[in-house]
Amino acid sequence: xxxxxxTPKHLVMGMTNKKSLKCEQHMGHRAMYWYxxxxxxxxxxxxVYSYEKLSINESVPSRFSPECPxxxxxNLHLHALQPEDSALYLCASSQDVPAGVDNEQFxxxxxRLTVL
Amino acid sequence: QKEVEQDPGPLSVPEGAIxxxxxxxxxxxxxxxxxxxxYSRKGPELLMYTYSSGNKEDGRxxxxxxxxxxxxxxxxxDSQPSDSATYLCAFNTGNQFYFGTGTSLxxxx
Numbered sequence: 645x646x647x648x649x650x651t652p653k654h655l656v657m658g659m660t661n662k663k664s665l666k667c668e669q670h671m672g673h674r675a676m677y678w679y680x681x682x683x684x685x686x687x688x689x690x691x692v693y694s695y696e697k698l699s700i701n702e703s704v705p706s707r708f709s710p711e712c713p714x715x716x717x718x719n720l721h722l723h724a725l726q727p728e729d730s731a732l733y734l735c736a737s738s739q740d741v742p743a744g745v746d747n748e749q750f751x752x753x754x755x756r757l758t759v760l
Numbered sequence: 761q762k763e764v765e766q767d768p769g770p771l772s773v774p775e776g777a778i779x780x781x782x783x784x785x786x787x788x789x790x791x792x793x794x795x796x797x798x799y800s801r802k803g804p805e806l807l808m809y810t811y812s813s814g815n816k817e818d819g820r821x822x823x824x825x826x827x828x829x830x831x832x833x834x835x836x837x838d839s840q841p842s843d844s845a846t847y848l849c850a851f852n853t854g855n856q857f858y859f860g861t862g863t864s865l866x867x868x869x
Contacts, residue, residue: 732803
């Protein structure tokens with residue numbers, strides 16, 4: 645199984661709503677990532693979890709709150725978002741964060757988020 | 761200077777053409793070199809990766825790395841309409857991934 649799954653596929657929310665994005669992988673990977681991708685732009689790294697601990701936070705606003713309940717799951721909790729936060733949110737995983745020849749990232753299909 | 765430069769295109773070629781996609785980079789700490797393909801409204805999919813200078817071939821795809829010039833390329837032979845997508849170069853220092861802006865490719869039947 646070389647798949648990263650993400651739910652939901654699409655999400656529309658108001659600025660006062662609280663919602664969560666979910667990501668799951670069963671490849672035994674110990675590093676998991678959240679990226680944000682705007683249209684016609686490359687993915688921008690938001691967070692990195694390594695061995696279920698937050699290792700990188702790329703100065704993301706606190707209205708985005710990541711959570712790693714276990715080694716297979718990664719959540720992104722959303723609260724009080726702004727319309728400019730509308731984007732494709734991608735989850736990815738890799739064997740580990742340090743360099744290695746097998747350290748490819750596998751991406752999920754993304755959640756298309758629209759903030760009204 | 762940006763760490764990664766990639767021509768966004770768009771690039772249109774007839775079916776069967778050879779496609780050349782390129783990226784330049786400035787960070788000497790980059791150790792791994794990758795190409796991702798991303799179809800519209802989908803997540804990126806890893807196509808090729810390498811960690812040494814030279815060529816790596818996989819079917820119709822060839823990845824080329826020139827560390828001395830800080831330049832990587834992806835060649836697609838006998839291009840097909842199904843190759844129409846955005847191609848992102850990516851680099852890994854070992855701790856973080858850096859993506860190019862992506863090149864939009866359309867292969868016309």
